[in-house]
Amino acid sequence: MPDSTLVDAALLADWPLPEPGSDKEERGRLVAVAGGRDTPGAALLAVDAAFRVGAGKVRLATARSCATALAVAAPELMVTGLAEHDSGIADPAQAARVLALAEGSSAVLMGSGFTDPEASAALVGAVVPHLGATVVLDAIASAYVTEDPERLATLDATFVLTVNPSELAHCLDLDQDEVESDLAGHAALLARRTSATVLCGGPVKVVAHGDDLWRVEAGNPGLGTAGSGDVQAGLVTGLLARGADPAQAAVWGAFLHGTAGDRLAERIGPVGYLARELAGEVPGLLAELSR
Structure with a gap:
């Protein structure tokens, strides 16, 4: 496994x-x-x-059938409902509307809650070649990378990939056991092939950016729950919107996510806390780390 730098509060204090x-x-x-x-x-x-994490304005583009409910659930949001693909996510034919919504945005998140790899790859492929912002491809949205990892490096956008070991293996067209035997090395390989920043979750999180590698040992098994990765992707994207560069956003986002889980494990129990409880820990953590 290649050398990596441990992420802790001291490192983040020197990287505000x-x-x-x-x-x-x-x-x-x-x-x-x-x-x-x-x-x-x-x-x-x-x-x-x-x-x-402090993003100022957030717009959500989502399937039309759930747009109204989400707008009511989160009144801080601007929500746009899009025509749906058969899989239930936004139809790839809605790419022009997505691009219009993304105009003027410094960060774009795609993939949280996507359920169909083929439809996800089609939607991402219709949108990202026309973006100039920093784009976070989360989870199944990484299916776009699987088809041709090197093409990300040819696009104008800057990319952050937030994946789990299984998704990392798919991106590299390798066996998952092989990838998990050297998570850091394979994250670094994908980062080189795509010219992207790669954040891979697992018992130890790994962030790869160019020749740099970081590991985040914060976190616990309770983070292995439905929705946890969506929270992490949102943290990273929010930090990008605030002006963090891709490597910084990925490192800080991974540490905040893991440490939020540790706080909940101490207070509630090692398992059984919910993904929706993670983000509430973050403002206090940010304040502590800023001090």
Whole structure:
């Protein structure tokens, strides 16, 4: 396994986030293309996490069937309902609308709550070649990478991939056991092939960016619960909107996610806390780390 740098509070103190500013415009805009007919909660988890790290304005583009419910559940959001693919996520034919919504945004999240790899790859492929922002491809949205990892490096957008070991293996067209035997090495390989920042979850989180590798040992088995990855993707995207660069956003997001889980494990128990409880721990953690 290649050498990696341990992420802790001391490292983050020497790598401070951009000042949040006092105005919502100063804290950045982001668009999340997330959720679907069967997974509206994934979108809600991701955008809530983005708000909790200080993103100023968040817009959600989601399946039309769940747009109204999400707008009511999160009144801070601007929500746009899109025509649906048979799989329940936004139809790839809606790419032009997504691009119009993303205009002026500094970060775009795609993938949280997507359920169909083929439809996800088609939607991502119709959108990202026309973006210039930083794009977070979460979970099944990484199916776009599987088809041709090197093509990300040819696009104008900058990319962060938030994946689990199984998704990392699919991106590299390798066996999952092989990838898990050297998670850091394979995350670094994908980062080189795509020119992206790669955040891979697991018992130890790994962030790869160029020749740099970080490991985040914060976290516990309770994080292995439905929706947890959506929260992490939202944290990373919110930090990008605030002005963090991709490596910083991935490292900070991974540490905040893991440490939030540790706080909940201490207070509630090692398992049984919920993904929707993670983001609420984040503002206090940010305040502590900033001090």
